[in-house]
Amino acid sequence: MFKDVENRMQKSIAALKSDLATIRTGRANAALLDHVRVSYYGSEVPINQVGNLSVPEPRMLMITPWEKNLIADIEKAILKSDLGLNPTSDGEVVRLVLPELTEDRRRDLVKQVKAAGEKSKVSIRNIRRDANDEVKHQVKDEGLPEDESKRLQDQIQKITDRFIAEVDEIIEHKETEILTV
Structure with missing residues (x-):
């Protein structure tokens, strides 16, 4: 039972990390483009499946498409996304320069991070x-002793506290990353 609770809570942490990876900080990160989808032979595919993503400089992303004729589609997909970035290309690669974040924009991003947390x-x-309800159900239907029920609920609370502390730590780290100029 505790393994299941921990696995489900770990999935929540993984989902949080995935959400936070798409929030833009001052530094370039290929995960920023994870939700961008490019039209490729009639279907929408993730941008990392049509080219190689790299970070040549701290504030620049570079996309090297596997097929040169995809450059226009990649640029279109980036412009359509809510990233607010302007792609430039030289016929070989697409470059994205991340502008410096303003103080207001940083505060907005911190609010987004806290909301995700x-x-x-x-x-x-x-x-x-859900886990506590399951324990109470076992007390009622299966005759689990009250003191055992209390011990199980305490254990569930300890697991919960550990994961909540991990979320706080992740949020704090992301906030400092955003606020660092």
Whole structure:
């Protein structure tokens, strides 16, 4: 039972990390383009499946398409995304220069990070609630002793506290990353 609770909470942490990877900081990160999809022979595919993504400089992303005729489609997909980046190309590669973040934009990004963290905490608390309900169900239907029930619920709470602390740590790290000029 505890393994299942920990696995589900670990998935919440993984989802949080994935969400935070797409939030832009001052530095270039290939994960920024994870949700960008390019039209490729009639279907929408992730940008990393049509070219090689690299970070040649701290504030630049470079996309080297496997087929030269995809450059226009890649540029179109980036412009269509909500990243607010302007791609430039030289016929061989597509470059994305990340502009410096303004103080207001940094504060907005920190708010997004905190909202994502809170969403993750709610998810973890819901998992705790489900596990506690399962324990209470065992007390009622299977005759689990009350003191055993209390011990199991305490253990579930300890697991929950550990994962909530991990979320706080991840959020704090991302905030400092965003606020560092």
